Amino acid sequence: IDLHGATGKTVMIYGQTEVTLDLMNARRAAGLTSVYEAEHVNPIDFDTDRPRLSYVKDGVTHEIDCDFIAGCDGFHGISRASIKPAAIETFERVYPFGWLGILAETPPVSHELIYSNHARGFALCTMRSTKRSRYYVQCPLDDHIDQWPDDRFWDELKRRLDQKAADELITGPSIEKSIAPLRSFVAEPMRFGRMFLAGDAAHIVPPTGAKGLNLAASDAHYLALAFREYYDEKSSAAIDAYSAKALSRVWKAVRFSWWMTSMLHKFPDNGDFGARIQLAELDYVVNSKAAAASLAENYVGLPY
Structure with missing residues (x-):
């Protein structure tokens, strides 16, 4: 799929650990304080005009008076867990399989990402650099990594790739699994x-559409603009609009990730009919300019 030809944009692979490191370094360079390894973090009175945040560091309890609290603490963080159940509604779909992924110090098999729909299950070939590769295969949820020594993984990946990619794949010991x-x-x-x-405190998507970090960045973008407007222009309009604006983009990305997942994975209850529908969908996406453009627009990331 020609992403640039369809959208004028390209995809940047910006690893989450690298984003974190760059933000930490930028914050340090600006002389701003960051507290690491805090325990018992607790947002307090966030539904009032005087929110606070308490935490324990090195055995000492601290409390911060806040204007606002940004809960960017992940799916298992305290922010969402602190909200009364009656005040929040959640929507969830759990897929009946997982991704077994490995990282290896081997050159990528292709300079493009390879997505594979195979009778044995989904596979993905991606890269972290010109010398480091990331590969995935669909596997049962109850599998354990001990059941997947490196040789078994590489053999299974090759089975799910086209012959050219399988022949050109360079294997090596995994450094992460x-x-x-x-x-x-x-x-x-x-x-x-x-x-x-x-x-992730607000939403999770399957990685098939590569939208997790992209969505986090758009949330931060909307929130930063809202805070800037509040302090610079003394207006709360963007703050009041934050949830609706963010969720509009979130649900579109959730739809795209669900669609990619549905098109590319082997589902236990799909049967032969479902498999043929997947092939028809793939054929349409690859050979229709309109369908390819739709995939490309969503893959590079919808406008903020």
Whole structure:
């Protein structure tokens, strides 16, 4: 799929650990304080005009008076967990399989990402650099990485690739290996008084559409603009609009990730009919300019 030809944009692979490192370095260079390894973090009175945040560091309890609290603390963080159940609604779909992924110090098999729909299950070939590769195969949720020595993984990956890619694949010892379950999850709303949810604290998408970090960045973008307007222009309009604006983009990305997942994975209850529908969908996407453009527009990321 010609992403640039269809959209005028390209995809940047910006690893989450690299984003974190760059942000940490920028914050340090600006002389701003960051507190790491805090325990018992607790947002307090965020539904009032005087929110606070308490935490324990090195055995000492601290409390911060806040204007606002941004809950960017991930799916398992305290921010969403602090909200009364009656005030929040969640939507979830859990997929009946996982991704077994490995990282290897081997050159990527292709300079393009390869997505594979195979009778044995989904596979993905991607890269981290010109010398480091990331590969995935669909596997049962109850599998354990001990069941997948490197040789078995490489053999299975080759089975799910076209012959040219299988022949050109360079294998090597894995430096990281894990199995990740796939789920779609959205929490609504994303604002609770003076506390805002952003990123994985508010939503999770299966990695098929590569939208997780992209969505976190768009949430941060909307929230930063809202805070700037509040302090510079003394207007709360963007703050009041944050949840609706963010969720509009979130649900479109959730739809795209669900669609990619549905098109490319082997589902236990799809049967022969479902498999033929997937092939027809893939054929349409590859050979229709309109369908390819739709995939490209969503893959590079919808406008903020």
